[in-house]
Amino acid sequence: MSADTDSLPDVPGLDHTTVTGWGRTAPTAARLIRPRTYEEAAAAVRECGARGGIPRGLGRAYGDAAQNAGGSVLDMTGLDRVHAIDADGGIVLCDAGVSLHRLMEVLLPLGWFVPVTPGTRYVTVGGAIGADIHGKNHHVSGSFSRHVLSFELLTADGEIRTVVPGTPLFEATAGGMGLTGVILTATIRLQPVETSLMSVDTERAADLDDLMARLSATDHRYRYSVAWIDLLARGAATGRAVLTRGDHAPLDALPARRRDAPLSFRTSRLPAAPALLPEGLLSRTTVSLFNELWYRKAPRARSGQLQRISAFFHPLDGVPHWNRVYGRGGFVQYQFVVGHGQEDALRRVVRRISERRCPSFLAVLKRFGESDPGWLSFPVPGWTLALDIPAGLPGLGTFLDELDGEVAAAGGRVYLAKDARLRPELLAAMYPRLDDFRALRAELDPHGVFVSDLARRLHL
Amino acid sequence: MKDAFGLPQSLLVLGGTSEIALATARRLIARRTRTVWLAGRPSPALEEAAGQLRGLGADVHTVAFDALDPASHEAVLGKVFAEGDVDMVLLAFGLLGDQARDEREPEAAVRVAQTNYTGAVSAGLVCARALQSQGHGSLVVMSSVAGERARRANFIYGSSKAGLDAFAQGLGDALHGTGVHVMVVRPGFVRTRMTAGLPEAPLATTPEAVATAVELGLRRRSETVWVPGALRVVMAALRHLPRSVCRRLPV
Numbered sequence A: 001m002s003a004d005t006d007s008l009p010d011v012p013g014l015d016h017t018t019v020t021g022w023g024r025t026a027p028t029a030a031r032l033i034r035p036r037t038y039e040e041a042a043a044a045v046r047e048c049g050a051r052g053g054i055p056r057g058l059g060r061a062y063g064d065a066a067q068n069a070g071g072s073v074l075d076m077t078g079l080d081r082v083h084a085i086d087a088d089g090g091i092v093l094c095d096a097g098v099s100l101h102r103l104m105e106v107l108l109p110l111g112w113f114v115p116v117t118p119g120t121r122y123v124t125v126g127g128a129i130g131a132d133i134h135g136k137n138h139h140v141s142g143s144f145s146r147h148v149l150s151f152e153l154l155t156a157d158g159e160i161r162t163v164v165p166g167t168p169l170f171e172a173t174a175g176g177m178g179l180t181g182v183i184l185t186a187t188i189r190l191q192p193v194e195t196s197l198m199s200v201d202t203e204r205a206a207d208l209d210d211l212m213a214r215l216s217a218t219d220h221r222y223r224y225s226v227a228w229i230d231l232l233a234r235g236a237a238t239g240r241a242v243l244t245r246g247d248h249a250p251l252d253a254l255p256a257r258r259r260d261a262p263l264s265f266r267t268s269r270l271p272a273a274p275a276l277l278p279e280g281l282l283s284r285t286t287v288s289l290f291n292e293l294w295y296r297k298a299p300r301a302r303s304g305q306l307q308r309i310s311a312f313f314h315p316l317d318g319v320p321h322w323n324r325v326y327g328r329g330g331f332v333q334y335q336f337v338v339g340h341g342q343e344d345a346l347r348r349v350v351r352r353i354s355e356r357r358c359p360s361f362l363a364v365l366k367r368f369g370e371s372d373p374g375w376l377s378f379p380v381p382g383w384t385l386a387l388d389i390p391a392g393l394p395g396l397g398t399f400l401d402e403l404d405g406e407v408a409a410a411g412g413r414v415y416l417a418k419d420a421r422l423r424p425e426l427l428a429a430m431y432p433r434l435d436d437f438r439a440l441r442a443e444l445d446p447h448g449v450f451v452s453d454l455a456r457r458l459h460l
Numbered sequence B: 001m002k003d004a005f006g007l008p009q010s011l012l013v014l015g016g017t018s019e020i021a022l023a024t025a026r027r028l029i030a031r032r033t034r035t036v037w038l039a040g041r042p043s044p045a046l047e048e049a050a051g052q053l054r055g056l057g058a059d060v061h062t063v064a065f066d067a068l069d070p071a072s073h074e075a076v077l078g079k080v081f082a083e084g085d086v087d088m089v090l091l092a093f094g095l096l097g098d099q100a101r102d103e104r105e106p107e108a109a110v111r112v113a114q115t116n117y118t119g120a121v122s123a124g125l126v127c128a129r130a131l132q133s134q135g136h137g138s139l140v141v142m143s144s145v146a147g148e149r150a151r152r153a154n155f156i157y158g159s160s161k162a163g164l165d166a167f168a169q170g171l172g173d174a175l176h177g178t179g180v181h182v183m184v185v186r187p188g189f190v191r192t193r194m195t196a197g198l199p200e201a202p203l204a205t206t207p208e209a210v211a212t213a214v215e216l217g218l219r220r221r222s223e224t225v226w227v228p229g230a231l232r233v234v235m236a237a238l239r240h241l242p243r244s245v246c247r248r249l250p251v
Helices: A003-007 A038-046 A100-110 A125-130 A168-173 A208-221 A284-297 A309-313 A322-326 A343-356 A396-409 A424-430 A434-444 A453-458 B019-031 B044-055 B070-082 B099-104 B106-134 B152-174 B207-220 B231-239
Strands: A017-019 A028-033 A053-056 A072-075 A082-086 A091-095 A148-154 A160-163 A182-189 A197-205 A224-229 A241-248 A301-308 A331-339 A364-368 A382-390 B010-014 B035-040 B059-064 B088-091 B137-142 B180-187 B224-227
Touching (some): A091 A100, A160 A168, A208 A224, A208 A241, A208 A343, A343 A396, B019 B088, B019 B137, B059 B070, B070 B106, B106 B137, B180 B207
Parallel strands (some): B035 B059, B088 B137, B180 B224
Antiparallel strands (some): A148 A160, A148 A182, A197 A301, A331 A382, A364 A382
8 A cells, every 4th residue: 555545535445555476567456465364364255345356375476367456365375384294104284375495494304395396486385286387397297286185275155175186176276376266275295305405417408409309318317307498599509408407316326424414405595686676687688698608607418416406496596586687677477388299389489589589598498298187287298488588678569479379379378377468369279178167167156256367367 | 457568458548539549549459459448529430430440350339428528427437447447548538729719719728628637637537546446557648748838839738738747647646556557648749630730840740659659658667658759858958948938939
């Protein structure tokens, strides 16, 4: 709420706060409520009013998934208890507002790791299910919801339902962007680890074809695999990349001095990015310089390097508020997937991005494994490319529309947790189960209690 | 709902036959806009404008709206907002008047002032309130460089735009932090029906150029947009000219 609005009294919205996603585009105002108990959450859902409500975790969705203009946004981070850990069986029961960071702090000393982690630890369990997130191990382990044994869902009618895999409500909620209800708790199966370090192999790929060949040939040997790709490289070097792949290091891979505390979870954080940074810090020049250095500093081939979990999975978490480097205008992340056999579409998209000279320094290519059960889950077997682009880049909207065209024509899709700009007409082609999702919502939530800016924009 | 680039899916045009507004609507329809409300006095021109926008694939409705009847604004505009979210309101109605005649006929001058200023105050406040309840939306107000410094040649129009401009800026400040974005657009001389037959001023522009500037302003969430951009510097200088010099300027 802003004191400036005092001059317009008795107007709805005075208790509102502006909210954006991680990309800091399209701010809208909503009543931000932070329930501390399940009862408070239920009351918030009951009282969220004509413009509905949407749960929000740590706000890492890039676009407008956890915004609800004029309505309520339920900040779930107040529900943050880890209730029970089965240290023998590797199962945890926790509140939806618990972050993966917190789970790592609690579970690693017991020899367990989260089954799936995205590029940041600062996401909540509820958000991980709602966006059905994936990580570098998707080709082996699938998405997050595959490891969820059950969750409790607060639905629009105020009931709390226990939801298990294999049911329509589970499949609508996994990847359902919070639109089926508020997840309160979840039971998750964990990954056993002997140490808190990663054993990492690094290699360079000279161009896109070389990269795809390497990923196709040897991905199955690694639990975790990802490639950073230089989208500013042109000509013969188009799509050059650095592959980092690995697994949790076994105890005997550690040097003797580190075997005393093999499971300690250590992270380091640099100072936060300042709140006010000029636009255009990430220009073609600075980004291509960064990309050149990044590519050159990577070893041509190195194996068995020990890295901390934070360095391997979450390098950007080391700089709090790193999203500010894009300045006031914010940025969009574009992530799509095209199936196996659609390599030409991927090549065309990479060539177009590289020819257009998009200043993108965080581009990542990965091979997905089998599809996941969620109706709106993003992964399908094939190739996924994710890149960040400053939102202020001239002509970006039209350019991304053209890329959407390529992706849709190849039977691919874009990731809703990243989206802030998709043309709504393309959604049904990209997500064939969309009608099932809409039908389930219409039945479960006839008055449209759960709604978000994303849902309004894409008519979910 | 707007997207990451501030592009609206639904648009309400106040002054539905304004050439600048229609050029803007065409541009936005080519991007994301699917629903358009054209508000204006019922006329064949309004229906024709609606037909043209329909031809571009938008779902277009016309609304009977009279800037000179502020008592009706709440009801007329309330109905539009009741149909669903309006992502952008383009306040584009205005009368240029005829300076020489208006100086002789105060009633005609008052009509210019009432249309451009009080009509906009009323419609602007009604829309601001509705947008604030939505928690989002852009209110784009067509001001003019003529309001930046009133000139001998058109100070009646200029003073009405000066009032509108100040009102819109204040409204933008009042709505700061509410999710509603108010953008004041100050075009220079735009070649339209309204200015047909008038001597063209330097830095003259087109409705299409204004539309482009509006799209850019939405993306940047600008508070003030000059069209063309060079006018910002020109007017900054002009603003500080002594009266004695200013009144002798040929423009």
